[in-house]
Amino acid sequence: MTQIHDHPGARIDLQPPDEGRAQVEEILSHFGAALGSPPTALRLLGVSPPILGHYAGMVGYYMEHPRLRPPLTTLIRYLAASHSECDYCVDLNEAMLLDMGYSLDVVRAARADVAAAPLGGDERALLEAALQASRDPQWLTSERIAALRAHGWSDRDVFDAVWLAAMNHAFGQVVDAFGVTPDGYTQARTDRADIDEGGARHAGA
Template sequence: MPRLTRLTPDTAVGASRDLLADLVSRHGHIGDMVSTMAHSPAVLGGYLQLSRAMGRAKLDRRTGERISIAVQARQGCGLCLDAHISAARALGVDEDEIERARAGTSADPATAAIIALALQIYREPSSITDEQVDALREHGYSDRAMADVVGIVALNILTGAFNLLAGLTPDSATGA
């Protein structure tokens, strides 16, 4: 059962009303997380900006979705985990790789290394070493790609933590 109520352009106020009205006019609908985030225009606006920015990430989407699956499997947001598994499937990630991502790895050593970095950023970023960064470069990852991992992890922390606070679960969701 959701803990926070959903807002609409009619029930939201101020900046949140404007943000929701814009989203509805462009997309026709808004999902539970976004409509609930509207309680805080700062959180909603920040989420929308970071989400758009991460759409320009250097990492390919298949890798980004596997990182998101690994993070959400640890954070415990079922709504986010389901969404990222669905997105990974739509991008052609096979079930074995989805399961490996849930476990925090990949059959591909380069993908396993970037997922490991993401999980370290999530758990203990102060423990990242120069040797790890050098190894990622040897796998072909640029500084930009590694920096993008921080953004992907941050976006997942924001959405997962928000959904957990709000009580949004796969069973409570009414829209994308």
């Protein structure tokens, strides 16, 4: 059973209602196994179990997306979060990119300049379009959609990428509104890497 604790900065009680607790604990357990601990932002959503269930379903859809690879979708969320200045979302998605094998330098270079994102040209074109469209809806003209089709993307792919960027902006606003601060996922991974590197040096001495 996943233990659901209060978060020091949260402005509301993060305990789920009794009638939805089992569903919330199951979802949090799944995410906790992948990340090391259940994300506080999802505990916030668990205040309304149907909302958490809807969000978990959307995450599952993108994880199994037939065309958009996890590095692309995670970079969409990461860079959208950076633009909207959601520290929580930046930390979470940065850690997920580290778990995929990217270095912190590479990940943060993409944050400074989207052209440095570790993707091929077709994926980078969709990444840039999703970010631009989520910031300025009028940017996504018919001509720009046609250009994305020329990169091999279907209309569904374009829609899904823009939807993901836009939903991440909204998610970040909710997280910030209720005072949820970063869980420290990135720091935990860099600390672990430092320990592993130090152990390797010691073993080779």
